[in-house]
Amino acid sequence: MSDRIFGVFGVLLAIGFAIAALQIEESFLSDAVGPKAFPLIIAAILGLSSAVIALKPDAAPHWPSLARLAELAAAAVVMLLYARLLPELGFVFATALAAAYLSWRLGNAVLMAIATGIGTSVGIYVIFHLVLGLSLARGPFGF
Amino acid sequence: MDILSSLADGFGVALTFQNLGLALLGCFLGTIMGALPGLGPSNGVAILIPLAFTLGLGPTPSLILLTSVYYGAMYGGRISSILLNIPGDEPAMMTCLDGHPMAKKGLAGEALSLSGIASFVGAFIATWGLILLAPQLVKIALLFGPAEYFALFALAFMTLGGVSSTNQAKSAFAAMLGLGLAMIGVDTQTGVPRFTFGEVHLYDGLDFLVAIVGLFALSEVFIFLEERHGNSDAKGKSLIIGRLTPPWAMVKACTPTMLRTSVLGFVAGVLPGAGASLGSFISYSMEKRLVDKAGTFGTGDPRGVAAPEAGNNAAAGGALVPMLALGVPGSGTTAVLLAVLLSLNITPGPLLFANNPDVVWGLIAALFIANFMLLAMNIPMVGLFTRVLMVPPKVLMPIVAMVSFVGIYGISGSTFDLYVMVAFGVAGWLLRKLDIPLVPVILGTLLGNAMENNLRRAITIDDGNWWTLIDSPLAIGLWAVAIVGFVLPLIVGARIKARMRRRDEEGAIAD
Numbered sequence: 001m002s003d004r005i006f007g008v009f010g011v012l013l014a015i016g017f018a019i020a021a022l023q024i025e026e027s028f029l030s031d032a033v034g035p036k037a038f039p040l041i042i043a044a045i046l047g048l049s050s051a052v053i054a055l056k057p058d059a060a061p062h063w064p065s066l067a068r069l070a071e072l073a074a075a076a077v078v079m080l081l082y083a084r085l086l087p088e089l090g091f092v093f094a095t096a097l098a099a100a101y102l103s104w105r106l107g108n109a110v111l112m113a114i115a116t117g118i119g120t121s122v123g124i125y126v127i128f129h130l131v132l133g134l135s136l137a138r139g140p141f142g143f
Numbered sequence: 144m145d146i147l148s149s150l151a152d153g154f155g156v157a158l159t160f161q162n163l164g165l166a167l168l169g170c171f172l173g174t175i176m177g178a179l180p181g182l183g184p185s186n187g188v189a190i191l192i193p194l195a196f197t198l199g200l201g202p203t204p205s206l207i208l209l210t211s212v213y214y215g216a217m218y219g220g221r222i223s224s225i226l227l228n229i230p231g232d233e234p235a236m237m238t239c240l241d242g243h244p245m246a247k248k249g250l251a252g253e254a255l256s257l258s259g260i261a262s263f264v265g266a267f268i269a270t271w272g273l274i275l276l277a278p279q280l281v282k283i284a285l286l287f288g289p290a291e292y293f294a295l296f297a298l299a300f301m302t303l304g305g306v307s308s309t310n311q312a313k314s315a316f317a318a319m320l321g322l323g324l325a326m327i328g329v330d331t332q333t334g335v336p337r338f339t340f341g342e343v344h345l346y347d348g349l350d351f352l353v354a355i356v357g358l359f360a361l362s363e364v365f366i367f368l369e370e371r372h373g374n375s376d377a378k379g380k381s382l383i384i385g386r387l388t389p390p391w392a393m394v395k396a397c398t399p400t401m402l403r404t405s406v407l408g409f410v411a412g413v414l415p416g417a418g419a420s421l422g423s424f425i426s427y428s429m430e431k432r433l434v435d436k437a438g439t440f441g442t443g444d445p446r447g448v449a450a451p452e453a454g455n456n457a458a459a460g461g462a463l464v465p466m467l468a469l470g471v472p473g474s475g476t477t478a479v480l481l482a483v484l485l486s487l488n489i490t491p492g493p494l495l496f497a498n499n500p501d502v503v504w505g506l507i508a509a510l511f512i513a514n515f516m517l518l519a520m521n522i523p524m525v526g527l528f529t530r531v532l533m534v535p536p537k538v539l540m541p542i543v544a545m546v547s548f549v550g551i552y553g554i555s556g557s558t559f560d561l562y563v564m565v566a567f568g569v570a571g572w573l574l575r576k577l578d579i580p581l582v583p584v585i586l587g588t589l590l591g592n593a594m595e596n597n598l599r600r601a602i603t604i605d606d607g608n609w610w611t612l613i614d615s616p617l618a619i620g621l622w623a624v625a626i627v628g629f630v631l632p633l634i635v636g637a638r639i640k641a642r643m644r645r646r647d648e649e650g651a652i653a654d
Contacts, residue, residue, distance in 0.1 A: 032607035052312035083561030106537035
């Protein structure tokens with residue numbers, strides 16, 4: 001069933017891709033092929049392979065329970081927040097928070113997770129910034 | 144003689160303090176990454192690429208660092224196979240079959256050191272194979288025009304699915320997804336934006352490094368979050384390692400096996416789409432058929448440890464041949480290495496050998512050096528690496544995620560790139576769940592623009608005639624191979640894959 005849904009999604013994606021390709025503005029200075037042809041070929045094969053996936057599905061994978069899916073979504077949100085807050089909080093704080101969260105959700109006890117977060121953050125800061133001289137995001141405190 | 148003098152120049156390049164240091168660092172990190180379940184050669188190399196860039200390393204040093212990681216990961220994969228019966232990476236799967244039984248018999252030290260020697264033999268022979276074969280392939284590649292290149296790219300995509308996926312429709316889907324992603328951005332020939340939807344950040348196209356790190360490294364974090372298996376900390380039980388040198392008789396008994404499987408593995412590595420997993424699999428199967436008269440394979444036969452290890456390390460070297468000589472990688476990790484070259488503005492392929500001989504031969508010399516370092520590192524120091532295995536995923540995975548973020552942020556300093564990376568991480572998780580191979584996606588994003596440019600060049604040269612694509616015997620030959628490569632796995636591939644699976648289960652049952 002998963003493959004069928006995915007195949008239908010793929011066909012829709014291919015159609016969308018083809019429509020977007022048709023809307024590419026042709027430049028007055030174009031080569032014999034132009035910027036549309038190759039994307040259209042891609043869309044065609046994409047659609048075809050998606051149709052095959054939908055028509056001849058493999059056995060469904062083992063999907064996680066709703067709770068685990070929510071877990072994954074939460075992790076993705078935390079990562080996006082991390083990306084958003086990195087320039088504002090500075091590297092060390094933002095990273096400690098994100099790493100602690102991930103470690104906690106991966107099954108560490110809260111205190112151990114906090115320790116892991118701080119350790120990861122400070123460790124990366126020392127190795128990458130102080131030793132290797134990589135520029136990391138600077139927060140209000142300069143680190 | 145020509146080759147030997149080039150090689151001597153290569154050693155001149157590689158034997159600087161900086162490059163030796165990088166090779167040593169790469170070997171060390173690579174072995175650790177290979178040994179840790181959940182970090183394999185491709186995501187190990189992926190998270191280190193940004194580091195190589197932000198350190199401002201030149202092309203040769205970056206490549207030396209990253210190929211050392213690659214070779215190191217191939218060595219390291221065996222450690223957890225033998226000690227924990229969990230393959231550290233996919234190619235090391237076959238090593239579990241005899242390696243773990245040996246460890247249970249109290250021969251863990253012998254198994255580790257013997258497999259270290261086998262890895263060395265495989266990689267050493269493959270590096271010579273690379274030296275001898277790559278220049279020949281370059282001579283053929285010099286005959287290629289745009290139409291032939293287009294056919295070659297098509298061949299790479301059509302054969303890539305072969306063994307890595309049971310479902311050809313899914314690998315075709317993956318390749319097209321990658322090519323489609325590559326189309327995003329301003330068209331290089333006419334300057335019109337494509338698929339950018341007015342988003343200025345997308346005008347430059349998606350950075351394929353962001354895609355690679357997201358798909359390979361971050362998706363691994365999601366996989367672990369989903370299963371939340373703190374598995375490996377429970378299994379960190381202390382096995383008795385025993386003596387760290389194999390008895391001379393054991394090495395001698397395994398020598399013919401190592402030599403045979405090295406050659407076989409190398410050939411498997413050169414073929415597009417096969418890579419190291421196939422190398423170790425056919426090596427093991429062949430040896431089992433050839434020498435397993437007493438039925439000891441699977442119960443801790445040293446030859447069953449030597450065969451897949453020599454095979455997968457030889458295949459790792461073999462996979463570098465098409466990547467360097469043609470610019471078309473045959474495996475996931477070589478695709479990642481290709482990304483490194485492209486980001487450094489070096490186009491692999493025949494011109495690389497002519498224009499940047501220092502890069503090619505420096506790299507080859509570095510492979511020899513790395514190989515000796517790995518041998519030295521893996522036999523006496525193997526105890527150190529076994530201790531690394533105790534790091535549980537709940538500590539490791541946050542580090543992987545954070546290093547990925549640091550690397551990408553270090554390159555561009557852009558929050559937008561980080562968002563894109565997270566999106567790729569989620570997409571990578573979803574694709575993996577649906578059993579859609581990730582390597583064609585990466586290869587598509589890497590090669591998409593070159594493929595399109597060759598297509599358009601070929602047709603423009605011939606005044607808009609599309610038949611020019613199949614106008615030369617060489618192009619027709621390439622298309623023929625591509626079609627066979629796509630159709631054949633439909634018939635044979637499923638069978639081989641099924642056998643690989645069964646072997647894996649047998650190994651698990653035997654435990």
